[in-house]
Amino acid sequence: MGSMIYLKNVVTLELDAQKCTGCGMCLEVCPHNVFKMNGKSAEIIHRDACMECGACQKNCPAGALFVQSGVGCAAAIINGMLGRNGGECCCGPQTDETGAKKDGCCC
Numbered sequence: 001m002g003s004m005i006y007l008k009n010v011v012t013l014e015l016d017a018q019k020c021t022g023c024g025m026c027l028e029v030c031p032h033n034v035f036k037m038n039g040k041s042a043e044i045i046h047r048d049a050c051m052e053c054g055a056c057q058k059n060c061p062a063g064a065l066f067v068q069s070g071v072g073c074a075a076a077i078i079n080g081m082l083g084r085n086g087g088e089c090c091c092g093p094q095t096d097e098t099g100a101k102k103d104g105c106c107c
Contacts, residue, residue: 011050012068017041019064026056026065 013034020041027035027042032049035042035056042064044050054069 008048011047012052012066013044013047013050013056014066015042015044016064016066017043019062021062021064023061025059025061029055029059031055 015035022037022040022042024037024042027033027037030050031053032046032051034044034046034050036045037043050067052067052069054067057065057067057069
C-alpha cells in the first residue's frame with residue numbers, strides 16, 4: 001500500500017519476537033503491510049504505516065503483538081477537518097442502530 005504514514009513515531013504497536021511463532025497471521029490481516037517474515041518470525045518493517053486497527057493483535061495466536069487499537073485515526077480526523085478525502089474514521093467505540101455503544105473496528 002505504498003508509503004502511507006499516519007503520524008511519525010507515535011504508534012503503540014509492539015512485537016514480542018520471543019513469543020512470535022512465525023505463523024504469518026499478522027501479514028494476512030494487516031491492511032497496510034506493516035509486517036514481513038524474517039526467517040521464522042514476523043518483523044515490523046513499516047511501523048508508521050500502522051493505523052492501530054488491532055487486527056494483528058486480535059489474530060495473533062501466540063499473543064506476540066500489542067497495539068492500543070482505536071487511537072490510529074488521528075490522521076483521518078485531521079484530514080477530515082482539513083476537508084481532505086479519507087477523513088472518515090470508524091475505529092473504536094461505535095453505536096449500533098439503537099444507539100447502544102458497541103466496540104469494534106471496520107478498518
